[in-house]
Each structure stands twice: as structure tokens, then as C-alpha cells.
Amino acid sequence: MEWFTAPDYWTSRLVFQRALAVVYLVGFLTAALQFRALIGERGMLPVPAYLRRVSFRQAPGVFHVHYSDRFFAAWAWTGCAVSVALVAGLDSLLPLWGAMLLWLVPWVMYLSIVNVGQTWYSFGWESLLLEVGFLAVFLGNDEVAPPVLLLFLLRWVLFRLEFGAGLIKLRGDACWRKLTCLDHHHETQPMPGPLSWFFHHLPKPLHRVEVAANHFTQLVVPVLLFTPQPVATAAASLMIATQLWLVLSGNFSWLNWITIVLALSAVDFGGTAPDGVPGAPLWYEAVVIAVTALVVGLSYHPVRNMISRGQIMNRSFDPLHLVNTYGAFGSVSRVRYEVVVEGTADDVAREDSAWREYEFKGKPGDPRRWPRQFAPYHLRLDWLMWFAALSPAYAGAWFGVLVERLLENDRDTLKLLRASPFPPDAPPCYVRARLFRYRYTTWRELRETGACWDRTYVREFLPPTRLARADVVGDQRP
Template sequence: MEWFVAPDYWLSRLVFQRALAVVYLVAFLGAAVQFRALIGERGMLPVPRFLARVAFRDAPSVFHLRYSDRFFAAWAWAGCAVSVALIAGLDQRLPLWGAMVLWLVPWAMYLSIVNVGQTWYAFGWESLLLEVGFLAVFLGNDEVAPPVVVLFLLRWVLFRVEFGAGLIKMRGDSCWRELTCLDYHHETQPMPGPLSWFFHHLPRPFHRVEVAANHFTQLVVPVLLFTPQPIATAAASLMVLTQLWLVLSGNFSWLNWTTIVLALSAIEFPATHPRVAGPPLWYEIVVLAVAAGLLALSYRPARNLISRRQVMNRSFDPLHLVNTYGAFGSVSRVRHEVVVEGTADPVPREDSEWKEYEFKGKPGDPRHWPRQYAPYHLRLDWLMWFAALSPAYAASWFTGLVERLLENDRDTLRLLRRCPFPADAPPRYVRARLYRYRYTTWPELRETGACWHRTYVREFLPPMRLEWVDQSR
């Protein structure tokens, strides 16, 4: 069936697959490095405790069979190894069925991690990586040309990512309709990047242009993905440029990068494609059957798009095969940060020497300039932003964080930029305070060298000692 394949997209497939393998590598690397403090046996939200109350059918994962920190570490590092093999092009050296199995491995491995990750893995880009990764299984290798139906499904995902984000903005906050959201967003976003301060200080008329351009890219351009070439290529290229702009303006894990990877699959790169044999019948049957199943599962995400009660970043099945996406349906006007401090004094007082813990990505010391971490995901830093929005977001894990700081837990301290206490002398008490943060002005920056100015708001958590934490658990 000549209609089944699109030979002109063989280079698009190659670029897409290698780039997706890089995203997989980043995801597995983050899991391997951070899991012990977050979901390990002695983590803030231990996997064994989660598995005791959740059935396999609700959260399919290999860890239902067995869990230990050593096994999880081996699993995550094995995922890194598979990702490196895909980056190196091992799938092209295998027969078609072998390449499909190889691409299935990181998807199944990362699904096992996400489904036990709980709050730490409740982000839209986890489901996005899994949905895109599942489609990559059926793209084939150099033995066959890329299947048209899989390329279409990749565009369908890209459409839902962009169009869903555009709709959630228009429905969620009046500032998007008034073109004023970027007056606040660069300052209040979850984890600013090194250029976010400068983006915030761009002229307000330019912010209006930014918002208008965002609406055009998310509400108009996605429709053009389903038009003939070269219009589809132009639309996908515009999405790539928009996502690169977002990469420069903040740290959004691999959300922007996965969107770029998706857009690359829709670009028809000028290249001479090799002559390949027609796809085997079994491959055509498998691809068409999977495509039919995914289209059937798309009903609920599609209905969500047109619903007045649209939800964002929702998975409708435990395998994360077809999901709904969206971000920043509402934009905070004021930035709050939870600042965690400890003291070695035997009795905590206001005049005690309280020393501040420094996180890697989230704002803390006003003089500490944000760094670029994306596509790497600092999970604790992101959840600290949510904690500042409402203590309810931190109810399940914040006490565990305090307990581990009181113990000078090595794995937890590795998630931080700086611990103010020596390894053999943990603090007697730990407390948390809520501050309002704002970017400094140009004159303030020149005078103080600080990119942030902060003002104390209220107590977030009173001074706690280890014995009290143990009794409250």
C-alpha cells in the first residue's frame, strides 16, 4: 500500500528519534539521581507505602513485583543505557521487529517509574513523554519508510499540546484575553531562568506582542499542521521558534523540548531518501490496529478540548497513551517563596542564628542569580513553588523534608545547592517562613547586585525538632 508510507519523511524520523532518545536520557538520569530522597524506601513519599494501597491495574509498574532502592537505581540507570543506545542509532542496526522492541523498552521502563512517582511525577511532561514515546515504537527504522498514520498521530499530539494550552489560557484567566499576563508571568513562573529577569523588564507593549503571538501560535498555527506541505513545515517551524523563546525565558523541564521534538516530526527536511522495500504485512496490520485504538482513546481528550470545564495535564488511562495538556491557565500576580531555615541553638528564638538552606533552582538568596536547568527537572524545587501557593500542596511531603533536614540526610541534601550545617552536626530545629519575592529594578540591581527583593509575610512552619516530627507522623 503506497499510501501507508511517507518516504520524504525519513530524515524527519531520524531527527525525531535521536532527539526523543535524548529526552529519555534526561528523564532517566533525573530519576536515578533524585529518587532516594523523594520516593525511596526512606524517602518523603516511599514507593512501598504507595504500592501497599494502589493496585497494579490502577498504576501498572514493575515495582509491584518487587521494590528496593537498589533495584530502582538499577532500573533507572538501565533506562539511561537504553537511551544512549538509541541516541547512538542501535535501532537502525536491528531488524524492524527488533527496533520496535528496543523503542518499547524505555517506554515501559519509564511508565513503571511514573506510575509510582506520586506527586513528584504529577506533571504534564511525564505523560507527554510516555505518549510520544509509545508512538515512536511504531515509526520503524531504515528498513521501512515512516508510516503516514504514525506521523499523523504525532501531529495530533502536537495539536493537543498547543491548542489545549491556548484554550486553557483563554478560558482560565482574563489577563490572557487582555494581553497582560506577561506583565507578571516571567516573575511568578515556577522556576525562572538566567534571562527571566531581563524578559520581565522588557517594555510592556512588547509583552502585549508576546501574548498575541502566543495566541496565534497556539490557536491558529496548530490547525495548519494538517495542511499540505510546505505549509505544515512552516507551521511546525514556527512552533519550534516559539518553544525556543520559552526555553530562553524559564525552566520548564523537558516540556518545551519534547514539543520541539514533536514539531520536528512534522518538518519535511530537504534530503534524498534511500530506497527501501515496502513494509511487511504484519507491520502494516500492527500499526493500523494501534492507530485505531489510539484514535478511539482520543475521544475523551478531544471532548475535553471543547469542554467549558477543560482540565489540563490529565491522563485518561493508566498507560498514559492519550492525554490532555495545557499550562498556566491562570497566572499568579505575586510571587511567594517558602524559605527553610535551621538553627543549632538548644532553644529556638527569633534572635537565634537561623541559617538558610539554598535550593538549586528555586529563588532563595536574593543575590543568587537563577541558572538554566531545563530540560533537567528539579522535582523538589518545583514542588516548593506549589507549596508557596498553598500549604495543601505540601501536606503529604513537607514534614518528611523537615525530618530529613533535621537528620542531615545525605540523599536529601544532595537535592539542595547548599546546606548551612556540617555533616556531623545537624540543626536542632528547622522552620519555614513565607516571603514575597519580586524582581529588583535596574537601579536596585546596579546598587545591590541582587536580582530579587523579598519581604517577610508570615510563618509557614513553626520551629520543629526531630522528636516532634516523629510524634506528628
């Protein structure tokens, strides 16, 4: 079938595949470096305990067959190796069926991780990577030109991602309709970047322009993805520019980067299939058509959610995360709160004890410490600490275990932090947590103090807590 392939998108597919493999690499690397303290056997939300509560049908994955920290580490690092192989183009050296199997490997591996990751893996970009990664399995390699249907499905994902995000803003916080949300967002976003302070201090009229441009890019431009070239390329390019602006303004894990990867698949780079590339084999055409029918059928619930007045953000409607609904920041906080965790070596916890603060890698702590750029790498604990500051309910399942691990000077937990104020052989006797209100300093305050943040004590988040000991009456385990 001549209509089945699009030779003009040969280069677009190549760029898309290599870029997606890089995102996979970041995802597996994040899992390999952080899992022990988060979901390991002694993690805050251990995988073995979770698997006793859920069935394979609810959360399919290899860890239902076997789990150990050593096995998970090997699994994650193998995912990194497969991702590197894909970045290097190993799939182009294999027959078509072999390339498809190779692309299936990281999808299966990452699905297994996400389905046991619990709240640490509840972010929309996890499902987005799986949805895009599933479609990449069927995109083909150098033995066939890119199939038109798969290119359409990639644009369909990008359309739902952007259009859904735009709709939830219009339906959500009134500040999006008043064009005032960015008066607050750069200050209150989950994890500011090194330039966020400057973005916050842009003139308010420019903030209005930013919001209006965001509405245009998310509600009008996605429709243009389905128009002929060069309009589709212009639309995708505008999306890429918008995402790069967001990359500069904050740390949003790989959300912006995988959106850029999706947009690259719609860009006409000018290359075409080399002479002599055979037509698509019949079995491949049948598989692609079947996958297209599957995705169209599974799109019912996401589309129904997207057009509903009760639209929800970031939800999967099947355990394989094949077709999902997305959205972000339907509401914007006006005030930033941060949970500050402190410990003391004093035998008795008093207000005037020598309390020393734990420093996290990404979330604000010391007012004089300037934020760093971490995205696309995902600091999972730092993000959940932002949610904890919004409401203790977000931290109920894991915060007590975090405190317990800090009281033990647990090595894997301390690796998630920027710095511990206590030496490895001398853990604190007590740990407490306090809630502070943070705000960006003004230009004048920055010049006078060198601090980018100003913070004010609000209330106690967790009272001084120590490990339970049999010889001490009244001690409480966190």
C-alpha cells in the first residue's frame, strides 16, 4: 500500500528515536540511583509490601515473579544499557522484527518499574514515556519508511498532551483566565531552577503575554499539527520553543523534553528515504493497523475526560499506560511553603537545642543557596516534599519512615540529600520538621543579603522525634 509509508519523514523518525532513547536513559538512571531508599526492601514504600496488596492484573510487571534490591538494580542498569544501545543506533543494524523487539525491551522494563513505584512514580511524565515508548516499538527502522499511521498517533499524543493541559487551565484556577498565574507560578512551582528568580521578577505585563502565549500554544497550535506541511512543522516548532522557555524557567523532570521529542516527530527535516528501501512487508502493515485500531479504541476514556467539565489530570485508564490523560497546574499556589527537616545530637530535645538542618538537592532550603538545574533528571523525594508542604496528607505514607531513616543515618536515604549535618558514625538523637513560608527576595534584598529566598516560620510540621528504645519509656517511633 503506497499510502502506508511517509518517506519524507525518514530523518524525523531518526531524530525522534534517538532523542526518545535519551529520555529512556534518564528514566532508568533515575530509577537505578534512587530506588533503594524509596521503594527498596528497606525503602519508605517497599515494593515487597506493595506487591502483597496488588495483583499482576492491577500492576503487571516482572517484579511479581521476583523482587530483591539486587535484582531491581540489575533491571534498572540493564535498562540504561539498552537505552544507550538505542541511542547508538543498534536498532538500525537489526532486521525489522529485531528492531521492534529491541524497542519493546525498554518499554516492558520501564512499565515494570512504574507499576511498583507507587506515589514516587505517580507523575504524568511516567505514563507519557510509556505511551510514547509503546508507539516507538512500531515505528520501524532502516528497512522500511516511517508508517503514516504511527506518525499520526504520535501527533495524537502531542495533541492530547497540550490541548488537555490548556483546557484544564481554562477550567481551573481563575488566574489563568485573568492572565495572572505567572505572577505567582515561578515562585511557587515544585522545583525552581537557576533562572526562576529572574523569571519571577519579569514585568507583570510580560507575565500576561506569557500566559496568553501559553493558551495559544496549547489550545490553538495543536490543531495545526494535523495540517499539511509546512504548517505542521511551524506548529511543532512553536511548541518546541515554548517547551524550551519552560526548561529555562524551572525543573520539570523530563516532561518538557519528551514533549520536545514528540514535536520533533512532526517536523519535516527535509530528508527522505534512501533509494532502494523496500516497501513495508504485509505482516508489518497488519501489525501497525492493529495497533492503530487499539489506540483509537483506548482513546475513548481520555477524550471523554478531556472534554468533560470534571476533567482530571494525569491519569492512566489501563495498567499498561497505553493511552492516558494529561494536564498540569490546573491551579496555582499563591504562597510557597517548605518543610524544613532538622536534627539534634542533644539527649533532650528543647527549642534551644543545637538544631541542624538537612539540605535537599533541589528543593529550597538555605535561603542563600541558589537553585540548580536538575531536569531532565527527576529528584523524586524533593518533588514529594513540595506536595508534603501543601498538605501533610500527601506525606502520610512515607514521611515517618523518612524520619526514621534519618535517625538511623541510613546511607541510601542520605544519598537522596545534598548534605547531612551529622557524621556517618554519629546519627542525631532527635529529628523534627517545621513549616516555613518562602518568598523570593527583591532585587534590593538580593544585593544586600546575597539570599534569593526569605523565609518565615509558620508552624510545627512534626514534633521532635527519636527512635523507640526498650529502655526509655515514652519514646515514640516515627
